[in-house]
Amino acid sequence: MLWAGLILATVLLAGLWAWKYVTLTETLKDAGPSPEARNNPYLAAERFLRERSVKVQHSDSFTVLNGLPAIDHTLLLLAERDRMSPAQSQQVLDWASQGGHVVFVAEQLWDENSKKSGDFLLDAIGVQQLLTRDLDDEEADKQDEEPAPAEKWAQLTKLYLENEQEPAYIGFDDEFHLYDAKNLAQSWANSEAATHMMQLPWGNGLITVMTDAWIWQNTHIGEYDNAWLLWYITQDSDVTLLYRADKDSLVTLLTRYFPETLAASALLLALWLWQAAQRLGPALPSPALGRRQLSEHMRASAEFIRRHSGLVSLITLLQKDIQQHARRRHPGFERLPVAEQWRLLGRLARLSPQEISQTMRPLASEKLSPIDFTRRVANLQRIRKAL
Structure with missing residues (x-):
């Protein structure tokens, strides 16, 4: 009880001192303009x-x-x-x-x-x-001068x-x-x-x-x-x-004045993305590390030429190769008439004039069947070996 009395007395004395000496005032602080x-x-x-x-x-x-x-x-x-x-x-x-x-x-x-x-x-x-x-x-001119207080208005x-x-x-x-x-x-x-x-x-x-x-x-x-x-x-x-x-953005201006151009550009972009998109599928087997044989390279080259230029181009290449070999092995071959050239090649390869004519005749636009192509290639190889 003694301690409670002391605490109560202390609180009363502090309250009397605050009532006598403390003055409450209000202060307004300007926080500036609102965000709005x-x-x-x-x-x-x-x-x-x-x-x-x-x-x-x-x-x-x-x-x-x-x-x-x-x-x-x-x-x-x-x-x-x-x-x-x-x-x-x-x-x-x-x-x-x-x-x-x-x-x-x-x-x-x-x-x-x-x-x-x-x-x-x-x-x-x-x-x-x-x-x-x-x-x-x-x-x-008077505007640059500082006006007197009476001239404010x-x-x-x-x-x-x-x-x-x-x-x-x-x-x-x-x-x-x-x-x-x-x-x-x-x-x-x-x-x-x-x-x-x-x-x-x-x-x-x-x-x-x-x-x-x-x-x-x-x-x-x-x-x-x-x-x-x-x-x-x-x-x-x-x-x-x-x-x-x-200021209007570029997209806004394009949409307002060039909607057709913007739509066409968007369509082209979509097509390009579709074409360039990554396609998923089975993984390709890893290529063999061993070196290919010469015959494989030759067959691959021949197949590439056939796909892009056709069978006629292969026959034409063989005919040109025979012409070059004949000029090297028989000087003056290129100055002979075509009929004499074919007669010489037929005699060396032991082919009839009809077979030489069918084999060496240019095939600019003629379509060849697989059988005819095989026969002509065989005759051309026979002629080349005879040279």
């Missing part, structure tokens, strides 16, 4: 629109244009367009002309020498993007609305300027130095061009009136946001 926010730089923009009952979907490919409704629909084309083909650019413009609203970022600068920028969408609608420092306006882009006393302030970057070369724009938003947004009609639809879209990314949409601008240009419509366009 890191993968989607416009996640906050999507949630902002959904909170205002705007139907939003996003895509990672330009194929989203296929079958996308145009009426009462806004396409936020915020992805990099360096892989966008002229055909896809024309598809976007056709979609807008059918009643859709396209919002895209100017990506290339105007080249005065080539009279184009290389940005298919910009060049098609006649809008040029320039560097603000290259403008002739003297006020453009003067550096922002101002959007004036009808029946509104004050403009909306947007945090566009003052480095770029948009120029309407065809004078088609019906509304625009300017800062003190440059124009950063234009809206122009296109067929039955509308096109909005901006110098940059980072104002709607997760880290900047809460600044100034950036979020309000997103709601303003997408109001009363559904929204499709294209913020990342992955």
